[in-house]
Amino acid sequence: xxxxxxxxxxxxxxxxxxxxxxxEFVLDEDTVYLDGNSLGALPxxxxxxxxxxxxxxxxxxxxxxxxxxxxxxxxxxxxxxxAPLVGAGPDRIxxxxxxxxxxxxxxxxxxxxxxxxxxxxxxxxxxxATFPTDGYIAESAARLTxxxxxxxxxxxxxxxxGPRTAVALVNHVDYRTGELQDLPTLTALAHDAGxxxxxxxxxxxxxxxxxxxxxxxxxxxxxxxxxxxxxxxxPAFLYVHGDLQPRFDSPLPGWHSHADPFAMSSGYVPAxxxxxxxxxxxxxxxxxxxxxxxxxxxDVDLAAVRRKSLALGDFFLRCVSTYVxxxxxxxxxxxxxxxxxxxxxxRCAGPGxxxxxxxxxxxxxxxxxxxxxxxxxxxxxxxxxxxxxxRFGFTPLYTSFLDAExxxxxxxxxxx
Amino acid sequence: xxxxxxxxxxxxxxxxxxxxxxxEFVLDEDTVYLDGNSLGALPxxxxxxxxxxxxxxxxxxxxxxxxxxxxxxxxxxxxxxxAPLVGAGPDRIxxxxxxxxxxxxxxxxxxxxxxxxxxxxxxxxxxxATFPTDGYIAESAARLTxxxxxxxxxxxxxxxxGPRTAVALVNHVDYRTGELQDLPTLTALAHDAGxxxxxxxxxxxxxxxxxxxxxxxxxxxxxxxxxxxxxxxxPAFLYVHGDLQPRFDSPLPGWHSHADPFAMSSGYVPAxxxxxxxxxxxxxxxxxxxxxxxxxxxDVDLAAVRRKSLALGDFFLRCVSTYVxxxxxxxxxxxxxxxxxxxxxxRCAGPGxxxxxxxxxxxxxxxxxxxxxxxxxxxxxxxxxxxxxxRFGFTPLYTSFLDAExxxxxxxxxxx
Numbered sequence: 001x002x003x004x005x006x007x008x009x010x011x012x013x014x015x016x017x018x019x020x021x022x023x024e025f026v027l028d029e030d031t032v033y034l035d036g037n038s039l040g041a042l043p044x045x046x047x048x049x050x051x052x053x054x055x056x057x058x059x060x061x062x063x064x065x066x067x068x069x070x071x072x073x074x075x076x077x078x079x080x081x082x083a084p085l086v087g088a089g090p091d092r093i094x095x096x097x098x099x100x101x102x103x104x105x106x107x108x109x110x111x112x113x114x115x116x117x118x119x120x121x122x123x124x125x126x127x128x129a130t131f132p133t134d135g136y137i138a139e140s141a142a143r144l145t146x147x148x149x150x151x152x153x154x155x156x157x158x159x160x161x162g163p164r165t166a167v168a169l170v171n172h173v174d175y176r177t178g179e180l181q182d183l184p185t186l187t188a189l190a191h192d193a194g195x196x197x198x199x200x201x202x203x204x205x206x207x208x209x210x211x212x213x214x215x216x217x218x219x220x221x222x223x224x225x226x227x228x229x230x231x232x233x234x235p236a237f238l239y240v241h242g243d244l245q246p247r248f249d250s251p252l253p254g255w256h257s258h259a260d261p262f263a264m265s266s267g268y269v270p271a272x273x274x275x276x277x278x279x280x281x282x283x284x285x286x287x288x289x290x291x292x293x294x295x296x297x298x299d300v301d302l303a304a305v306r307r308k309s310l311a312l313g314d315f316f317l318r319c320v321s322t323y324v325x326x327x328x329x330x331x332x333x334x335x336x337x338x339x340x341x342x343x344x345x346x347r348c349a350g351p352g353x354x355x356x357x358x359x360x361x362x363x364x365x366x367x368x369x370x371x372x373x374x375x376x377x378x379x380x381x382x383x384x385x386x387x388x389x390x391r392f393g394f395t396p397l398y399t400s401f402l403d404a405e406x407x408x409x410x411x412x413x414x415x416x
Numbered sequence: 417x418x419x420x421x422x423x424x425x426x427x428x429x430x431x432x433x434x435x436x437x438x439x440e441f442v443l444d445e446d447t448v449y450l451d452g453n454s455l456g457a458l459p460x461x462x463x464x465x466x467x468x469x470x471x472x473x474x475x476x477x478x479x480x481x482x483x484x485x486x487x488x489x490x491x492x493x494x495x496x497x498x499a500p501l502v503g504a505g506p507d508r509i510x511x512x513x514x515x516x517x518x519x520x521x522x523x524x525x526x527x528x529x530x531x532x533x534x535x536x537x538x539x540x541x542x543x544x545a546t547f548p549t550d551g552y553i554a555e556s557a558a559r560l561t562x563x564x565x566x567x568x569x570x571x572x573x574x575x576x577x578g579p580r581t582a583v584a585l586v587n588h589v590d591y592r593t594g595e596l597q598d599l600p601t602l603t604a605l606a607h608d609a610g611x612x613x614x615x616x617x618x619x620x621x622x623x624x625x626x627x628x629x630x631x632x633x634x635x636x637x638x639x640x641x642x643x644x645x646x647x648x649x650x651p652a653f654l655y656v657h658g659d660l661q662p663r664f665d666s667p668l669p670g671w672h673s674h675a676d677p678f679a680m681s682s683g684y685v686p687a688x689x690x691x692x693x694x695x696x697x698x699x700x701x702x703x704x705x706x707x708x709x710x711x712x713x714x715d716v717d718l719a720a721v722r723r724k725s726l727a728l729g730d731f732f733l734r735c736v737s738t739y740v741x742x743x744x745x746x747x748x749x750x751x752x753x754x755x756x757x758x759x760x761x762x763r764c765a766g767p768g769x770x771x772x773x774x775x776x777x778x779x780x781x782x783x784x785x786x787x788x789x790x791x792x793x794x795x796x797x798x799x800x801x802x803x804x805x806x807r808f809g810f811t812p813l814y815t816s817f818l819d820a821e822x823x824x825x826x827x828x829x830x831x832x
Contacts, residue, residue: 026471026475026476028476033478035478035479038479039474039478039479039482041475041478042470042471042474042475042478046470047467047470047471047475050466050467050470050701051463051466051467054458054462054463054466054647054705055442055458055463057648058455058458058647058648059442059457059458059463060442060444062449062451062455062457062458062797063451063454063455063797063799064792064797065648066455066648071648071649097513097514097517098513098670098695098696098697098698098699099696099697100668100670100671100672100695100696101513101517101668101695101696104667104668108560128682130682131671131680132671132674132677132680132681132682132684133670133671133695133696135682135684136669136670136671136674136684137668137669137670139669139684140666140667140668140669144524144560144561144667145560151682176680223697225697231470231474231700231701232473232474232481232482232487232697232700232701233487233697233698233699233700233701233703234699234701235699236696250556251520251556251560252516252517252520252553252556253552253553253555253556254514254516254549254552254553255516255547255548255549255552256516258548258552261548262802263802264547264548264592264801264802265548266544266546266548266551266567268548268551268552268555279514279516279517279549280514280515280516280517280549280652281514281515281639281641281648281649282514282649283514283649283650283651283699283702284647284648284649284702285466285647285648285649285650285701285702285705286699286700286701286702287649289470289701376480381478381479381480383479385680386678386679386680
């Protein structure tokens with residue numbers, strides 16, 4: 001049974017220049033997968049490639065694969081594949097470790113540079129709504145570098161930047177609300193204040209153009225298992241601005257970032273370039289699964305991705321206002337296109353949440369968590385964020401307009 | 417063509433109680449693989465398990481696998497599988513990140529505990545022949561915690577321990593020489609001096625019994641891609657003594673070690689137990705490949721592993737003295753059984769090494785690196801460590817006595 005917007009969704013899908021990309025992923029037509037902002041779908045080419053890595057490269061060549069199969073250089077090679085997706089030149093990005101560990105490298109290194117230039121800078125600024133790990137790690141980095149952490153609302157960041165700021169750590173897209181921060185302006189403001197800036201791109205890489213080099217970003221980190229579809233826990237990446245690479249003083253100087261690793265010398269001499277961000281032996285199975293996953297981007301225009309992402313969000317919000325009883329949910333994602341990433345987050349008022357608009361909610365109605373459970377049981381896969389947020393991620397390479405329509409229609413049915 | 421010790425090798429293989437284990441690995445009879453101390457061979461069950469993780473758990477269940485497929489709890493679950501191999505009780509070990517990153521967590525946390533108990537302790541001791549990463553990371557940890565690094569020869573460690581020692585970081589088995597340190601005695605001496613000790617088990621886990629709980633070790637780290645056969649770059653593990661778990665103050669406090677990670681609160685409250693060692697999202701593909709690889713240990717007696725390891729080493733040295741011209745190579749691995757791990761390292765004098773015994777070497781003879789290249793081209797896979805060391809690793813689950821005999825015989829032929 002179709003809703004009134006199904007025909008329009010089908011027409012939008014027919015006109016979608018990225019529609020053919022969907023066939024490059026493993027998807028089933030019974031499921032509407034709107035959680036690619038948490039774990040991207042499996043690209044079709046990955047299983048065969050990973051099977052070859054295991055059976056031939058590990059099983060047959062074994063240790064020789066570090067050279068013969070290119071394992072040793074994979075962190076930089078895969079970094080160079082990510083580079084065009086974030087507007088970075090070659091040898092600026094290295095892949096490995098978790099996002100958390102890369103946040104640590106970037107914040108400590110940025111503090112060191114800022115304080116080398118001006119020892120009076122003693123503050124690390126962070127958006128108070130940051131993804132939790134970023135805040136915890138920034139606090140640890142501040143403690144270890146003799147600075148202090150100061151958490152402020154994102155809107156206050158421009159005025160909080162000042163002569164005491166060593167580093168600002170900012171999430172490009174808020175994981176909860178989907179709000180997009182203005183990267184060019186905040187980067188320029190940080191530099192005007194004499195500070196360094198670290199961007200967390202977890203929720204923007206693969207969803208919109210970023211322009212790291214063009215905007216003079218100092219450091220950036222990002223994850224590869226969301227919009228980049230690298231697989232569960234795939235290694236994260238670290239970007240270091242070209243001018244800062246020679247000054248990048250990592251708190252995690254492992255043998256893989258040594259200028260001559262196989263000399264196995266007791267003195268640490270850092271390598272030049274992106275390699276300096278490496279630490280220990282990289283996780284090869286996940287790294288090469290990611291490398292295979294990235295091939296789906298080879299012929300993709302990021303401007304088209306952004307256009308479709310915004311169109312999906314607009315259309316989903318229209319479907320929600322058509323199918324869902326007024327007052328039952330409200331968007332916490334900004335409606336202005338320039339202020340949002342590629343997810344729509346709906347606050348769903350209900351009993352026991354202690355939050356939400358409350359309007360139109362009646363006793364006995366489902367809580368946000370229960371609403372998401374009911375959606376998932378119908379094959380609409382989004383996720384729930386405490387206390388009352390329903391998240392729907394739109395991954396332009398494989399989300400269709402009909403997916404958006406079905407999700408909104410099911411939401412209307414579930415909330416009644 | 418067999419050598420004079422081939423019949424004895426065959427007899428030893430027939431009497432080997434672990435001989436049946438070899439069939440659980442992917443090996444080819446043309447190759448003698450003696451580099452399992454660098455990258456373990458592929459266990460036969462791993463490819464099918466990993467294919468299922470990719471196709472079904474990631475491809476079909478996607479985000480739901482964090483709960484339904486047990487992804488979320490994998491770091492502790494896999495840790496509990498490693499625990500009996502190092503003499504640790506349950507909930508003492510967590511798996512994730514590289515060895516380098518775990519050395520950082522352990523050394524910083526150990527320094528914090530030592531200085532909390534006695535603020536005057538300002539030294540981190542390290543074996544000067546340590547695997548390079550350990551030294552680099554220990555130096556970074558010292559710099560960030562306001563202590564200083566002091567590198568001394570392993571033999572001097574007992575007398576170097578004193579009232580200024582916060583932490584000693586020691587490699588259980590030297591990666592280059594294969595020398596085994598006396599873990600029970602050094603641990604007791606460190607404690608007698610009021611210091612904490614961190615053991616790096618990379619070259620001992622899976623090669624010999626360790627006894628972490630029994631000997632009261634404070635912290636330990638280890639890698640899983642050598643004798644544990646977890647695959648290239650498989651995640652490392654971190655052990656924290658039960659008494660220290662509540663005091664474990666990690667320098668990398670990510671959301672996965674939060675007491676209530678999905679509350680996503682801005683304040684960090686560490687979880688209890690092994691989980692506290694987690695950081696960010698773990699690498700699931702490699703983690704579950706490792707979990708599958710560990711099943712080969714289910715019915716293995718570590719005492720039998722140690723007996724066979726030592727017997728292989730003894731036999732190999734006897735074959736070398738039979739097949740290789742006197743003076744051409746000399747063992748840098750101690751001959752005493754209680755002082756060695758599971759590898760034999762031979763110094764191979766030759767032109768351009770600037771080291772070695774020099775005795776019996778003639779102009780035009782091959783250098784150590786050239787000797788290893790020649791061995792590899794004959795299917796004898798060991799490795800070379802700068803400047804003149806040939807390493808041969810004996811992995812008792814799949815190395816046969818005939819492997820040892822063939823390797824020594826080929827070495828004799830190559831060096832002439």
